Amino acid sequence: MKTNSNKLTKKDLFRANWRWLWASQLSWNYEKMMAPGYFYTVLPFLKRWYKDEELVEMMQMQSQFFNVNAFDGNFIIGMDLAIEEKQGSKAKETIAGLKTGLMGPLAGVGDTIFGAIIPTICGSIGAYMGLRGNPFGAFLWIIVNLIVLFTRFGFLNLGYSQGAKLIDSASGKLNAITDSAILLGVTVVGALIPTVVNVKVPFVYRAGKVTLKMQTILNQIMPSLVPVLLVALVYWLLGKKHVTSTKMIWFVLILGIVLSYFHILSA
Amino acid sequence: MKTNSNKLTKKDLFRANWRWLWASQLSWNYEKMMAPGYFYTVLPFLKRWYKDEELVEMMQMQSQFFNVNAFDGNFIIGMDLAIEEKQGSKAKETIAGLKTGLMGPLAGVGDTIFGAIIPTICGSIGAYMGLRGNPFGAFLWIIVNLIVLFTRFGFLNLGYSQGAKLIDSASGKLNAITDSAILLGVTVVGALIPTVVNVKVPFVYRAGKVTLKMQTILNQIMPSLVPVLLVALVYWLLGKKHVTSTKMIWFVLILGIVLSYFHILSA
Amino acid sequence: MKTNSNKLTKKDLFRANWRWLWASQLSWNYEKMMAPGYFYTVLPFLKRWYKDEELVEMMQMQSQFFNVNAFDGNFIIGMDLAIEEKQGSKAKETIAGLKTGLMGPLAGVGDTIFGAIIPTICGSIGAYMGLRGNPFGAFLWIIVNLIVLFTRFGFLNLGYSQGAKLIDSASGKLNAITDSAILLGVTVVGALIPTVVNVKVPFVYRAGKVTLKMQTILNQIMPSLVPVLLVALVYWLLGKKHVTSTKMIWFVLILGIVLSYFHILSA
Amino acid sequence: MTIQWWQILLLTCLAFWAIIDQLTVSIVNNPLAIGMISGIIMGDITTGLAVGATLQLMVLGVSTYGGASMPDFITGAIVGKVYAVISGKGVQFAIGLAVPVGLLMVQLDVLARFANTIFQHRIDTFIKENKPNAAARNALWGTFTWGFSRAIPVFILLVVGNDVVKAILRIIPAWLTDGLKVSGHILPIVGIAILLRYLPTKRFISYLAIGFIAAAYLKMPMLGVALLGAALAYLHYTREVEKLNTKQNSSEKVTESEEYTNEEGEYEN
Amino acid sequence: MTIQWWQILLLTCLAFWAIIDQLTVSIVNNPLAIGMISGIIMGDITTGLAVGATLQLMVLGVSTYGGASMPDFITGAIVGKVYAVISGKGVQFAIGLAVPVGLLMVQLDVLARFANTIFQHRIDTFIKENKPNAAARNALWGTFTWGFSRAIPVFILLVVGNDVVKAILRIIPAWLTDGLKVSGHILPIVGIAILLRYLPTKRFISYLAIGFIAAAYLKMPMLGVALLGAALAYLHYTREVEKLNTKQNSSEKVTESEEYTNEEGEYEN
Amino acid sequence: MTIQWWQILLLTCLAFWAIIDQLTVSIVNNPLAIGMISGIIMGDITTGLAVGATLQLMVLGVSTYGGASMPDFITGAIVGKVYAVISGKGVQFAIGLAVPVGLLMVQLDVLARFANTIFQHRIDTFIKENKPNAAARNALWGTFTWGFSRAIPVFILLVVGNDVVKAILRIIPAWLTDGLKVSGHILPIVGIAILLRYLPTKRFISYLAIGFIAAAYLKMPMLGVALLGAALAYLHYTREVEKLNTKQNSSEKVTESEEYTNEEGEYEN
Ligand SMILES: OC[C@H]1O[C@H](O)[C@@H](O)[C@@H](O)[C@@H]1O
């Protein structure tokens, strides 16, 4: 169980920030995306708070599918740390739900600000100067980037204070909070499926003047039908004996190539 | 009450399938659409399970408004039989809700597959061959139709097993299931009103350059306002003394002709 | 508390109608729109039913933000009177919720009928006649207006009878009704924010061929983001000490001019 | 070339069967197949195929949804084919004939769907009187309304000739056919209203509104609404079951449940 | 032709009344009627009708929603009509004058709606001090802000002449009129925020979000949102009532309610 | 002009760093900066800026969302710049080279993201075996897959020359690159499915459906769905807390709670 003796210090939060800065996307992969980065960031704290079985359980929870914008996503880590600090592994499900529920919107906001607005403004200024041989715009952008870098550290601390507030106001109601967090998470996953899994059925039936686009017909039945069916299939397979996630990843990898080869799916 | 001695056999299910195949649309009518077909299909089972008052009640329930695609709609009959077999007339409201809730989506899926996709493919192949005097395409389509015919029989059995599963998992919770089934049914009816009742107000006010389309203004107040008002009117009238459904059907029939005559409604 | 001795008479209802007819929009203002009119209309009844502290409280409730179409909005006053007559100040929150919940839809319906349909029809007939020097159309419109004027009086009475029905059927359940009324009201306010507060960010970033419309980017983050932030700001400020609504109105007034001056907001 | 009495008989039967086939087994449910069969009966399979194929291309993907009446080019194919052979004027002539016949059939289709409400009311009455078998018979009598709606006009056309179609179309006033179309569109209201009276609608009126909003305001297709409905139904189900459990708990094991409350926090899925 | 002092007086009163009429009884609430009446006052009803009718056509279906300010062609009609008669230059000249006047009125309309916030604050204060009658008076004083917002400019225009309009329009800087427009659009925020503080918003914050999502993301019109809100409110109501009943049952008739649980199944609506 | 070995070394390191920079500190995460730095290394900052700026304009606002692979004009900038200097053929030649290199990098980006799934599986295994440090190491080893995915091709290109790119692009069959793209798009399904198995999804399946409906049918963006989810979560929360309170009340103060019920009406927020 949690040991109150080790309250998180400013240094601890900085350390989390630092680890996230470097690790968040380094082992980004198609299966669980930023899961390694998240895991790596919180690991020192897990080791401090938990032992043995409990540690394994918490590490497993912290290495589930995760994807967010790297710039503002540490907000979630801040909240996580605040909650775990107070509640320990009792909050396992709460964290799992919160992570899932918050990653979607923070990705959207972060990608818009840090992926679209800032690069477009700095890029166009810099490029027009650069074309005239003036390096000032390029330097300006680097300076902006340094300021942004500095700002990123704030999100985690913000998340930490919000998380602390949440958990304080909810003392004695962890069950209710956990349920609500999962509810939010599951709702977001429901929306994630049609958003993240972006495949089409390119098959077009043609005979004389008649063309029948398969994707159009599928949309009439249900939008994003193919992603839903694929998720259902994999979900179901994962419930079978002897099916590991490694096997599944190979299965889906080959499935993608095969279905693409026969023009059944296209990206 | 239900008599356990008469468990449904494969022959029973085949018989239901057979009756549905022939009767589903034969007495299709504007008032209750496929209600006669549904009633005819389940009648032998009703007679086996219920007597007197109970029989009348269940027959009445089974002859309410029903409309589905004839090819996949027997799925609902399968579920129905599985549930009634276990619960008898206690499940009256459950069945009423389920029928109403499932008919909409099964109509959509069935119409797309059996009404649009297959005929378009077979039809275009067949027509192009036919134009060159080659009857092969026409025969091919007949063969496809025979395969489809065969497949149709599967849906009822599938429904039967799903229904059995549902009712088993819910033993002792029939009230909750009934409520939920009705909830689903009522939701679908809410969507049925603007979908099935397709009338417009063609009235256009014109004075000089000014045109005022009545339907556009009505849409600003509420989409599908006219269907809603008509349903409300008929619902309200049906609650009056001496108003029978026969009177209502004549009323609506004449109403339609009159409103059309004065260009107040158009199809 | 309510005094049963003073049951509302027809004359009372007429008086309410009359006051609403004249006062509803006279002190219409940007801050609380028709609040003065509503307050003025119900004041005689408040004075009859309540004293001292209770009176102040009820007057405060009756002078909150309110906006509706003046022609059909008295329906709400009718409901209000029926409920207060039975329940007195216990119904304070119920009334607050109902007013807020019903004003939106009644505004929409009233504006369509009395603000769009009737003026368009009467106006086009009258104008075409007027252009040919024929005053008949103008007089016709005046007659229509007199009929409309007469009709307006009916809505309040209709509201009164509906309110009485509601409150009778719900005896002993006022808490539940109050909650539901507020729920409805809050839902409508949620929709009011993006509807009523209609401002855009006109800022467009340009560099060479690159244009970046600020409003488009903001919409990507969240539609109606600016109105939401502004409401949140004012809501938050109102919670501070020494912040009065008078100060807020000046603050927002100047804010609008300043933000417009710097092209940050436009109408 | 003239037509033989046995050909008229066969073609009339074919017209009868064609509509019943569509409503039941759906084996020759298309202009192409019916055109071919007419061709066989008339001894000229190639023209039959050509007429059927041409009409087929005109209705590709057109299908009857929710009981709407469509131009019936299947019946059109029979008549068109026959006249093409009799007159010897070829496929285009046949099409020119098949199309108005197909359009005429829309009116008769509407009529058949109307006529069947009579059987519906008889069913309702017989059920009330607990006469299941009588009711069952009425569920099948539609066979004749449907069948004759196609067989009779084909028979007349083959015996009396083409002019009769035009005459009939001239006699029926437009306001009546238009009016019947509107009536056909609003008649389901009666069935829906009866259903709403039958179900405990008042208790679930909120869900009626939600379904309506989804379809009318948000233009969600039926499967989407049903999915939403199922989600809400499952929520309701969980809540009801929870209530059941609470009730049982509260009576059986008051002390235990309280301990659980104090313990608070251990999550269980 | 010159204008008489009693004509000026009558026309000024007409301008005052025209706006009050719109806000209250709505009998002559349109350019057509006001144009006609100005015509009567000026002794030339035909031109009055023509001016009014032309302006009427320009505002057909334009109406003020949610307190937005529209070009006021009613006031425009008065001034336009008068100058048409005085100058003798006819209808087109009158229109050319009425339009800028109508546009100027937008600014004054905004100003009147601003000025009334003063009465609002006095109402709020008097209510707090429990002076209902004083508060009531302030609910009517808007009569003068509204009325004079139209009467004064019309009076000036008739006395001083047309050039003054152009001068005024030239003096008021664009940033101020633009700014006032923006302020007008965001001022309701204060009222809404006060309302939110007044209602127990926190408890129902979820519904605030749902209403917002429906309007902002799904573009549902207000009546649709209200319908959804009503559906959710009714759901809430049923649940609360159910809870009340359970509480009463659980105390009054514990044994019976348990029997019901065990019985399970008999449906009751 | 020929290239020196230390220049090759520096440029290879730059390619390695450029991608790591994007994934971590994001300081020189754009073609412009990298073009400039290559220019410094090659001793011709002006051309470097020109190449970088031109490529920059081609990717304005293009960014990688949800792990999609984009043409990598940052790596393109390095190669392009170098060849522009070596060949002396100027900026346009450099761009003509940078673009295919950037496109080639899409394939290698996909490959790196694939390769990292190996580390993912090692992490999962080490966690199961309670070896946190070993797992942590694997969370960083992606550095090399990412880094080398850019460094190696740049190195080869600088040493062996341009033709090798074309050769490689010719060898890799289209069905494989297309197939890998599809696989990349559907692989997240595995992570999502594992997550769904991990969370108590069945209890909350209704909300899964609601989230899906909002995104798929109503096209609501993610933040909107999350807002809706938060609203529903808060509703759930209030209800759960209420239940907790009821339980405590019902045991502690039965009599009081009943009085409250009878009193009925006094509203409390
Ligand atoms: O739309 C469902 C269903 O409605 C009616 O019953 C007919 O039009 C059928 O052809 C159709 O399949």
Ligand SMILES: OC[C@H]1O[C@H](O)[C@@H](O)[C@@H](O)[C@@H]1O
């Ligand atoms: O939109 C409702 C209502 O809003 C304001 O009060 C005015 O613009 C009225 O004219 C309008 O009817």
Ligand SMILES: OC[C@H]1O[C@H](O)[C@@H](O)[C@@H](O)[C@@H]1O
């Ligand atoms: O979309 C969120 C996130 O997804 C992936 O992790 C990458 O594409 C990031 O660049 C992006 O910010």
